Amino acid sequence: MDTLKKEEFYTIEDIYALPDGERAELIDGEIYYMAPPGWKHQGISSYLHNEIYNYIKDNHRECHVLAAPFAVFLNEDGINYVEPDISVICDESKLDEKGCHGAPDWVIEIVSQSSKARDYMTKLFKYRTAGVREYWIVDPEKQMISVYGFEKDMVEQYNFGADVPVGIYDGFSIRLET
Numbered sequence: 001m002d003t004l005k006k007e008e009f010y011t012i013e014d015i016y017a018l019p020d021g022e023r024a025e026l027i028d029g030e031i032y033y034m035a036p037p038g039w040k041h042q043g044i045s046s047y048l049h050n051e052i053y054n055y056i057k058d059n060h061r062e063c064h065v066l067a068a069p070f071a072v073f074l075n076e077d078g079i080n081y082v083e084p085d086i087s088v089i090c091d092e093s094k095l096d097e098k099g100c101h102g103a104p105d106w107v108i109e110i111v112s113q114s115s116k117a118r119d120y121m122t123k124l125f126k127y128r129t130a131g132v133r134e135y136w137i138v139d140p141e142k143q144m145i146s147v148y149g150f151e152k153d154m155v156e157q158y159n160f161g162a163d164v165p166v167g168i169y170d171g172f173s174i175r176l177e178t
Contacts, residue, residue, distance in 0.1 A: 011078045023069060026081040027122055034083070035114050040140055044110050044176065045085050048138070051174050052088060060169065063090040063105070071099025072107075074130040082123065085110045085138075088168070103131035106168050111139040124148065134167045143178055 009029040018024060023034040037045070045067055052065045066087050074080045088106035089095060107127055109119040119137050127135045128150050135148040143160040149167040158164045163173040 009079075012073070012081050013078075015081050023083065025083055025118075026079060027118070027126060029079040032118060035112070037110070037112060041085075041110050041112055044138060044140060047176065048086055048108060048174065052086065055169065055172050056088075059172070060090070062092065063088055064092070064095065066100075072104060073099060073101050074103060074126060076101065080126065080130075082126070084108065090168075103127070103133075105132070106134045106136075106166070107132050108136040108138060111137060111141070120146075136164075138176070145176065 008031075010026055010031045011029070012026065014031065015024060015026050025032045025034065049065060049067045056063050056065055066089070068083045068085050070083060070087055072082050072084060072087055074082060084104070084107045086106075086108040087100060087104040089100050089104045091102075091105075094100050094102045094104075109115070109123060111119050124135065124137075128148070133149075133151050135150065137146040137148075139146070145158045145160070145164050147156045147158065147164060147167070148154075149156075152167065154167075160176050160178045163175050166172040166174065
């Protein structure tokens with residue numbers, strides 16, 4: 001007689017109970033463990049963070065750019081917790097010492113082998129339904145940036161080296177070289 005496998009269902013409390021140094025995300029009650037990023041991933045993250053930080057410092061001081069590890073509680077349901085590579089939050093009331101409560105305005109994920117399916121499928125859906133305004137998927141292997149402008153219902157792709165316009169800020173673009 002076959003028995004059904006009992007599926008585990010996790011909550012935010014399980015994330016906080018992880019051993020020190022272990023990172024994971026929680027999407028609809030399912031836990032996804034995260035491997036440490038490589039140096040190329042971190043280089044891209046640092047470059048993008050610096051470009052965005054400098055732009056915000058000079059133009060949109062009400063917004064904050066935060067790099068992973070930084071907690072984003074997409075919904076107040078206790079079963080969704082993500083750590084985007086880069087989050088831009090313009091509503092300071094969403095921020096506290098634990099992280100961001102609600103959707104950031106702009107999220108950037110840098111694809112790694114272990115996160116590819118989550119970044120292109122699962123998180124795309126979660127970010128859109130949570131109210132993220134703009135979502136970038138940076139794929140170092142393909143040397144491509146996919147830009148999802150959810151407010152305008154648009155998707156565009158750019159090769160590394162191209163000027164990529166930032167939809168939430170008029171007149172701001174970023175060029176990511178290889």
